Amino acid sequence: MALRIGNSTERKRNMEKFTRLLFLSALAFLLVAAGSIACKKGVEEQLGVRENIIEFEGVAKIGIGKYLYVPEMQGFDIIVQGQVDSGDASALVDKEVRGSGEFSPERPSILLANSIDVKEAGRSWRNVFTKTEEVVLDDYLDLEARDGFEMLEGLSFDKTDVWEGKERGKVYGMLEKETVTEGDEQKDVYTIVVVNDKNEEVGRILVDSITDSALYYVKKLRLFEKFWFYLTIKETVPFRTRVSTSKLFHADVLFSGLF
Incomplete structure (x- = not known):
């Protein structure tokens, strides 16, 4: 009987030691982890500007x-x-x-x-x-701003209601450039060839002006032929011209991109 009691007491002591060791190990791990997190946060705060x-x-x-x-x-x-x-x-x-x-x-x-x-x-x-002045990105449209442009669907020479009465819109197609001579000067004239989801031409838009950002992205993404063009819609081309040339209306190009 005495032997059984002694063995039982020894097992109890070993269990208590194991429990204390496990507790101390867990506590040490938590302290190290907390210290690492605090240290990392401090470094990030110091380097935040850099x-x-x-x-x-x-x-x-x-x-x-x-x-x-x-x-x-x-x-x-x-x-x-x-x-x-x-x-x-x-x-x-x-x-x-x-x-x-x-x-x-x-x-x-x-x-x-x-x-x-x-x-x-x-x-x-x-x-x-x-740099000595504040940056002004007045011709850059972020994704949120682009969401405000309605897609001009169903363009055709006889469907002026698609664009008339609207201040702005977006179309998908290619940008064509032609260099013309006016007096003694040469200038680039741009036209947007609008295509539908079957890659068929549905009309042309005469570009009165185009921003640096729009030209930049067309040139940068030269591996692609077609882009989304974000427009300020202007006057409609006369009916006879629309029929014979597919040129629909004038516009200012604000931005271009793949989406």
Whole structure:
């Protein structure tokens, strides 16, 4: 009987030790985890501002107005607000550039350039741009803004009610460019060839003006032939012209994109 009691007491003591050890181990794990989380949060808070600054380097391939495309910066459109030397972003095309820009979660595809350097012939770098003014994106339409444009369905020369009485709309098609001479000057004239879901031409829209952002995205996405065009709708073309040329109305192009 005494032996059984002794064995029982020993098992009880071992169980108590195991329970205490398990409790202490769990407590230690929780303390370490809490410390790691606090440490990570502290580092993130310290780096919060710096994390929004992104450096870039590469060869600029597209520059229109304030919009700059550097293929090495996949996923970003670089905005250069202000003069680049004595011009705009087009002065940087085919040049090796480096710089830094500010990233904003509200516009995840936009990088607002703070400074840009160009590599000179002697392999040295020369600063050509430093941001000194607030960025103005008055010709950029985000997804929320694009949702406010009604699709102009059923376009035809004899269905003016599709577009008349509407201030804006969107169409899907191709952008055609023609260079014409007016006096001693040449200028580019644009027309949108609108297609339906069967890829059939249903009409043409005369472009009176087009924003830098619209031209930039058409050129950047050159592997695609067709885009969505976001329009301010203007006057209707005369009936005889609509019948003979399929040109339906005039419009200002505000933006273009794949969606």
